[in-house]
Amino acid sequence: MIRASGVVASIPSHPLMILFLQVGVLLLLAMVLGRLAVRCGMPPVAGELTAGVILGPSLLAHVAPGAGHWLFPQEPEQMHLLDSIGQFGIILMLGFTGMHLDLKLLRRKGARAARISAAGLVLPLALGIWLGFLLPAKLRAPGADGTVFALFVGVAMCVSAVPVIARTLLDMQLIHRDVGQMIVIAGTVDDAVGWLLVSLIAAMGTTGLHTGDVVLALARMALLLLFTATIGRAVVGMAMRRAARASAPGLATVTAVLLIILSAAGAGALEFEPVFGAFLCGIVIKTAKDVDTRALAPLNTTVMTVLAPLFFATAGLRMDLTALFDPKIALWGLAVFALAVFGKFLGAFVGGLTSRMTRWESLALGAGMNARGVIEVIIAMVGVRIGLLRVEMYSIVVLVAVLTSLMAPPLLRLAMNRVELTAEEAMRKTRVFAAHDTADGVRDAADGGAPADLPEPSGPILHS
Numbered sequence: 001m002i003r004a005s006g007v008v009a010s011i012p013s014h015p016l017m018i019l020f021l022q023v024g025v026l027l028l029l030a031m032v033l034g035r036l037a038v039r040c041g042m043p044p045v046a047g048e049l050t051a052g053v054i055l056g057p058s059l060l061a062h063v064a065p066g067a068g069h070w071l072f073p074q075e076p077e078q079m080h081l082l083d084s085i086g087q088f089g090i091i092l093m094l095g096f097t098g099m100h101l102d103l104k105l106l107r108r109k110g111a112r113a114a115r116i117s118a119a120g121l122v123l124p125l126a127l128g129i130w131l132g133f134l135l136p137a138k139l140r141a142p143g144a145d146g147t148v149f150a151l152f153v154g155v156a157m158c159v160s161a162v163p164v165i166a167r168t169l170l171d172m173q174l175i176h177r178d179v180g181q182m183i184v185i186a187g188t189v190d191d192a193v194g195w196l197l198v199s200l201i202a203a204m205g206t207t208g209l210h211t212g213d214v215v216l217a218l219a220r221m222a223l224l225l226l227f228t229a230t231i232g233r234a235v236v237g238m239a240m241r242r243a244a245r246a247s248a249p250g251l252a253t254v255t256a257v258l259l260i261i262l263s264a265a266g267a268g269a270l271e272f273e274p275v276f277g278a279f280l281c282g283i284v285i286k287t288a289k290d291v292d293t294r295a296l297a298p299l300n301t302t303v304m305t306v307l308a309p310l311f312f313a314t315a316g317l318r319m320d321l322t323a324l325f326d327p328k329i330a331l332w333g334l335a336v337f338a339l340a341v342f343g344k345f346l347g348a349f350v351g352g353l354t355s356r357m358t359r360w361e362s363l364a365l366g367a368g369m370n371a372r373g374v375i376e377v378i379i380a381m382v383g384v385r386i387g388l389l390r391v392e393m394y395s396i397v398v399l400v401a402v403l404t405s406l407m408a409p410p411l412l413r414l415a416m417n418r419v420e421l422t423a424e425e426a427m428r429k430t431r432v433f434a435a436h437d438t439a440d441g442v443r444d445a446a447d448g449g450a451p452a453d454l455p456e457p458s459g460p461i462l463h464s
Contacts, residue, residue: 011081019081021071023310026051030313031305043164043405045374048309049398052316057391062322072317086314087274089307090378094275095260096300097162097191098282099293112355116182117189119351120369121158124343125197128154131339135332139393148204152388155201156380156397157340159194160187161373164405168371172409174416179361183368186348191375195279196221198379199272202386220270228280232263236281237288244291253299256285273382308374315377315398318384323392333396340400341407344370360418367411376401 011019029051037047054060060068072079132150140149165187169175175184203217236259243255260278267277286293324330345366352362380397383389389397 015078015081018071018073018078022082023085025071026055026313026317027306027310029054030309034309041409043168043373044309045164045312045377046402046406048312049316049319049377049402052313053319053321054316055313056317056319058319058321082314085307086311089303090311090381091264091274091278092257092260092299092303093308093311093374094278094378095256095263095282095285096296096303098279098284099286099296113182113185113189115355116348116351116365117186117193119354120160120186120344120348120365121190121193123347123350124340125154125158127339127343128157130154131157131336135336135393136328139329139332139390139396141387141390144388145204148201149388151197151201151204152383153336155194155197156376156383157336157343157400158190159372159375159379160190160344160369161371161375161401161405162187162191164371164373164408165368168408168412169368172412172416174412177416177419178422179357179364179416179419180368182352182357183365186351186365187369190369192279194375194379195273195276198382199267199276202273202382203271217271221272224267224270224272224277224280228284232281233284233287236284237291240285240288240291244295252295256296257299259285275378275382312374312377315381318381318391319395319398320391321395323395326392329392329396333399336396337400337403340372341370341404344404358419360415364412364415364419367408367415370411371405371408372401373405374401376404 030048033047033051034044035047037044037050055068055072057068060072129150132153133146135149135153137146140146162184165183166175169180169183174180200217200221203220239255239259240252243252260281263277263281264274265277267280268274285291324333348366348369349362352365353359357365377398380389380394380401383397384394
């Protein structure tokens, strides 16, 4: 006789109450500081991260340790509840990032973009790996493989952040310029390759760095990409088209969420980062025929104004800036920042010069592609999750992401003031910002902007 299993107990009332308070306090402070950051000319992610820093071990745990430990108890079960909400938001955000990629523009200017993105990717990657081997062992988590750690540092230093770049270019009215387009295209390529490398390194961090495991990870990656480009593309396109034709309201939104989550789960089953699967699914949704991704704008607004800020505030909770008071740690942090900026700037600058762009245009390329923003924050969280980074190194990587994003606008303005506006760019500006003005209400609600597929915005609005 088979006995029925007992009903699994629900979450106790106290942890549930703490979770609700955590979400409410983090979201409120992230919203206030995010808007304050925008008013100060900074990306909202800077304010959202600061919300977590204020409420975490950097400040609240020192100023009011009793309140800090009560609201954010350092218990894995409680923190995992909060993390799960943030992870859900970031999975959807990476799906929208994939939908944001402009593959048509990439194909039109592919040769030049390939040269620029390769230079802007390879040099900081190599310098980052070299620095990763030099960094002291106390910056990596106990038991973490030194080679995998160095590879991870290299990838963290070579990425750009298309959402930050796009929003910056829109705000500065540079998205219509040839240089602006090239920054977005080259940054898009760098991000795509970066996520590929992050997933491979995450797999190595899980299984170890052995020749057989590396070959197996590469084979699984090839299988995932092949499946995505063939069967996955057909299934996603069919599902989205049927949802779009159905009379049920919101069915396209539910279908997109379902596809993104299942893709994330599939990537996780192959021992890759779930965010990589979500990113690939977003690209496939964007390329599906007869599918208008602008119908997903309401969901995108919810993700970018609620779930994504909550994720970044949670990421700020993991930072401990007091660790940087140690002079040795601070010097290593300064070295990471300096090498990250130097590598990306020099790589993009050389790529621009070899692509027959002027010195000032090449400088603008370096300034734009140097912004890491949300992408590097997500990568830092991945490093913590797979057991590579200690809190000191995690804090350094996140600070690099924020500081490089803050550097981009003034340097772009300095360089672009010396680049002459062409007649074609002037005509393009009229079309781009006429289309942009019609979408201002939605863009303001989401505090972000997509790099318009000149002359029209194509795809969902992205968080910056």
